[in-house]
Amino acid sequence: MNNFKAICVFCGSSDSVHADYKKAAYQMGTILAEKNIQLIYGGGKTGLMGAVANGVIESGGTAIGVIIPSMNTEALAQENLARMEVEPSMHARKARMHELADAFIALPGGFGTLDELFETLTWKQIGEHSKPVGLLDVNGYYQPLLKMVEHFDKEGFIFSEHRKEIMCNAEPTELLDAMGKHVHSDEAVKKWMRQE
Secondary structure, eight states, rough: OOSEEEEEEOOOSSSSOHHHHHEEEEEEEHHHHHOEEEEOOOOOSSSSHHHHHHHHHHHHEEEEEEOOOGGOTTTTOOSOSSSSEEEESSSHHHHHHHOOSSSSEOOOHHHHHHHHHHHHHHHHHTTTOOOEEEOOOGGGTTHHHHHHHHHHHTTTTHHHHHHEEEEEESSSSHHHHHHHOOOHHHHHHEEEEEOO
């Protein structure tokens, strides 16, 4: 079982997506609230960002937003959060979300979501953190990405241990359970950093 106090969720902010994605994001939020896990996220109210926050808030949970000034507007920023933190840059925003979270989950999203996901995986690869990282694979959204990660491994750009660090499941509860059993590979870090 997990003992996560807070999980950072990366996800898309576009409203022009299939309803299944928003439904899954809302469900993710309700489950986090039910498990008394705080949501750490980018602070938006549109797309999947808004859906996951609404799922948490409407289920009595705690949602904390971390946003930059240009996005902290009436059109983009979520209301009714437990707390909204404003950071001066995207770099500072991501660093703060990392600081607040015990684990990370990427829901479907675009450039920003993948930026956050791969930065998190890169930091894990070099030993900057040992927190679990998961993908909520709604409608097989992340299957093409996982094929690409397998290609990275096959071509020698990562180790197989790095590929195995990415947990993936279409069901939020099953994903959280797998993440709760996660064991970080210190040996992979040592090997990658040429420490052995």
